[in-house]
Amino acid sequence: MGVETGLSPRFGEFGGRYIPETLAGAHEELEQAYNEARQDPAFHAELAELQRQYVGRPTPLYLAERLTEQTGGARLWLKREDLAHTGAHKINNALGQALLAKRLGKPRIIAETGAGQHGVATATVCAMMGLECVVYMGSEDIRRQSLNVFRMKMLGATVVPVDSGSKTLKDAINEAMRDWVTNVQTTHYLIGSAIGPHPFPTMVRDFQAVIGREARTQMMEQAGKLPDVAIACVGGGSNAIGLFHPFVDDAEVRLIGVEAAGEGVSTERHSATLVAGRPGVLHGTRTYLLQDSHGQILPTHSISAGLDYPGVGPEHSWLKTTERAEYVSVDDQQALEGFKALTAAEGIIPALEPSHAIYHALDVAREIGPGKDILIGLSGRGDKDMHTVAEALGVTL
Amino acid sequence: MSQRLRETFAQARETGRTLFVPYVTAGYPRREDTVEVLLAMESGGGDILELGMPFTDPQADGATIQHANHVAIQQGVYLEDCLAMVAQAREQGLRAPVLLMGYYNPILAMGEERFVRLAREAGADGFIIVDLPPEEASDFLSACREHDMSFVPLVAPTTADERLAVIAEAADAFLYCVSVTGTTGTRTELPPGLGGFLGRVRKVTGLPLALGFGISTRAHVEQAGEVADAAIVGSAIIAAIDSGDVDGCAERVRAYVAEVSGHEHAGRLRTGRDE
Numbered sequence: 152m153g154v155e156t157g158l159s160p161r162f163g164e165f166g167g168r169y170i171p172e173t174l175a176g177a178h179e180e181l182e183q184a185y186n187e188a189r190q191d192p193a194f195h196a197e198l199a200e201l202q203r204q205y206v207g208r209p210t211p212l213y214l215a216e217r218l219t220e221q222t223g224g225a226r227l228w229l230k231r232e233d234l235a236h237t238g239a240h241k242i243n244n245a246l247g248q249a250l251l252a253k254r255l256g257k258p259r260i261i262a263e264t265g266a267g268q269h270g271v272a273t274a275t276v277c278a279m280m281g282l283e284c285v286v287y288m289g290s291e292d293i294r295r296q297s298l299n300v301f302r303m304k305m306l307g308a309t310v311v312p313v314d315s316g317s318k319t320l321k322d323a324i325n326e327a328m329r330d331w332v333t334n335v336q337t338t339h340y341l342i343g344s345a346i347g348p349h350p351f352p353t354m355v356r357d358f359q360a361v362i363g364r365e366a367r368t369q370m371m372e373q374a375g376k377l378p379d380v381a382i383a384c385v386g387g388g389s390n391a392i393g394l395f396h397p398f399v400d401d402a403e404v405r406l407i408g409v410e411a412a413g414e415g416v417s418t419e420r421h422s423a424t425l426v427a428g429r430p431g432v433l434h435g436t437r438t439y440l441l442q443d444s445h446g447q448i449l450p451t452h453s454i455s456a457g458l459d460y461p462g463v464g465p466e467h468s469w470l471k472t473t474e475r476a477e478y479v480s481v482d483d484q485q486a487l488e489g490f491k492a493l494t495a496a497e498g499i500i501p502a503l504e505p506s507h508a509i510y511h512a513l514d515v516a517r518e519i520g521p522g523k524d525i526l527i528g529l530s531g532r533g534d535k536d537m538h539t540v541a542e543a544l545g546v547t548l
Numbered sequence: 549m550s551q552r553l554r555e556t557f558a559q560a561r562e563t564g565r566t567l568f569v570p571y572v573t574a575g576y577p578r579r580e581d582t583v584e585v586l587l588a589m590e591s592g593g594g595d596i597l598e599l600g601m602p603f604t605d606p607q608a609d610g611a612t613i614q615h616a617n618h619v620a621i622q623q624g625v626y627l628e629d630c631l632a633m634v635a636q637a638r639e640q641g642l643r644a645p646v647l648l649m650g651y652y653n654p655i656l657a658m659g660e661e662r663f664v665r666l667a668r669e670a671g672a673d674g675f676i677i678v679d680l681p682p683e684e685a686s687d688f689l690s691a692c693r694e695h696d697m698s699f700v701p702l703v704a705p706t707t708a709d710e711r712l713a714v715i716a717e718a719a720d721a722f723l724y725c726v727s728v729t730g731t732t733g734t735r736t737e738l739p740p741g742l743g744g745f746l747g748r749v750r751k752v753t754g755l756p757l758a759l760g761f762g763i764s765t766r767a768h769v770e771q772a773g774e775v776a777d778a779a780i781v782g783s784a785i786i787a788a789i790d791s792g793d794v795d796g797c798a799e800r801v802r803a804y805v806a807e808v809s810g811h812e813h814a815g816r817l818r819t820g821r822d823e
Contacts, residue, residue, distance in 0.1 A: 169652055169679045171608040173704040173729050175711065315614055316604065328607045333730040335706060431653045433605060445626040446657025448604040
């Protein structure tokens with residue numbers, strides 16, 4: 152049924168399109184528009200120009216020499232998405248999808264956000280392109296990320312608090328979907344991660360794969376070889392899939408996704424979907440989920456709002472089951488250690504999300520030892536998290 | 549398809565009346581109310597009953613039914629409980645066909661074939677699964693066929709003609725026509741253009757059509773009857789439950805269904821089906 156675009160709706164058994172019927176037409180239309188755009192040199196040229204002039208790409212690949220020395224292991228390379236405009240990788244996807252929305256002739260953009268980084272990125276590109284922007288955000292996340300809420304408002308977006316369910320990212324996605332069902336004719340849902348119904352996981356992956364493509368080229372230029380390991384944090388998993396994708400066919404590159412263990416995967420307060428979950432269907436896609444034995448979705452926790460999600464992009468589920476990538480988890484305290492280590496050794500304050508990846512990278516660096524190279528996806532900067540970190544360290548600001 | 553559904557539609561076709569299809573979320577307002585509410589919906593004039601299976605993330609539902617889902621989940625009302633409620637209602641004399649409505653993940657967790665089999669054993673007649681379009685439903689459809697249960701697909705005003713034809717092929721009892729682009733919930737008026745939408749659906753199928761979303765008054769039901777074979781009412785039932793003491797909720801549902809359906813089955817539960 153539907154359009155023949157040559158875009159596969161599935162990653163092995165994962166992915167698909169489990170949606171209310173009202174949205175079926177919009178997904179087919181989007182799939183077709185994306186398929187045309189990805190084959191259109193003019194689309195790529197416009198995107199590349201904005202990536203250069205507006206986002207500041209390519210972002211640097213930075214060799215963290217002091218951190219490497221202190222760790223006493225493999226060399227640590229940071230792919231600096233924290234230096235992209237708005238301070239995180241989210242802008243890559245927001246820009247690509249906003250250009251698509253323009254092609255679709257949809258003047259209104261809705262988005263969900265957890266940590267607020269995707270909301271800020273979306274509000275930013277909407278301001279730049281003159282599109283109306285409505286961002287759904289869990290009221291618990293609004294409390295944790297008040298600075299980003301203010302940024303979005305200054306950028307002209309309407310921020311709608313979501314009080315249902317756990318009041319976090321998952322519920323913001325539900326509410327954005329409800330808006331989309333209602334306003335589908337005028338509205339594009341600019342989903343923030345490589346999750347959701349087909350074609351979103353593929354499309355978001357493609358827009359984020361610029362991270363891995365650049366990093367691959369930069370590793371060859373700066374290290375003269377591919378990395379031995381690539382490591383990134385995984386919530387929905389867009390920065391990780393963007394980093395991993397151009398290395399998937401390089402069998403010698405180990406791919407490691409780091410999930411949030413919160414207060415521990417043996418507790419009920421974590422977000423380690425691939426490590427501790429099992430497959431199901433949520434938010435339109437078949438993927439690993441944190442769910443109870445009745446198939447009800449479990450509440451999640453992480454110190455980082457951006458990883459606080461009970462699902463994960465379906466392509467990660469596929470990379471896990473095919474064993475092409477490994478998935479591990481790092482808890483709140485360990486993430487704080489990663490955060491402090493990078494901040495003190497390199498003068499780079501990471502967001503709490505990639506702090507999970509940094510902590511694990513230090514472990515792997517010691518394990519595989521000197522002479523090897525580890526590529527770390529530094530997905531965002533930590534300004535937004537200073538209140539959370541201060542609170543966790545018992546400091547009153 | 550289920551025998552009960554076939555007979556219900558055949559009778560309606562003979563008498564030419566609009567079937568009334570009320571919905572309630574299992575476990576709302578309390579676990580122990582559901583069987584009584586189902587019986588009350590029938591005695592008030594409900595021809596086919598929808599029992600909502602609670603889910604933590606009811607994406608296509610508006611605030612009213614979201615809240616009902618939340619309350620039910622808080623009480624630990626899961627699929628097994630929904631099936632037990634149907635079985636209990638049958639024991640107490642419920643005659644109307646029952647459709648189980650919900651989301652896909654709890655069904656996957658139970659196992660699709662197992663769920664369909666147990667639903668049939670409990671006395672249910674079919675399924676409406678909001679986030680399971682026919683192209684993703686091949687396993688579920690096989691299970692339905694194997695156990696003579698009906699799969700009721702949804703179609704929306706945004707569904708293109710070619711797609712309507714494919715969806716209609718997955719149906720065996722009727723199609724659920726979503727009246728508006730939006731979530732469940734009451735609205736003051738039904739949207740314009742319903743005739744055109746249902747006309748498009750009639751072109752691809754001879755099956756009966758039920759209209760749902762936004763229907764809450766007798767006038768809406770009469771309006772629905774002009775274009776559809778059945779009218780589905782959900783959020784307004786929940787509202788009737790909420791409009792007074794918890795203990796009187798079943799009687800209020802009965803009275804509301806009687807008023808809005810226009811065909812109360814007076815004394816039906818005591819004397820059996822009188823048609």
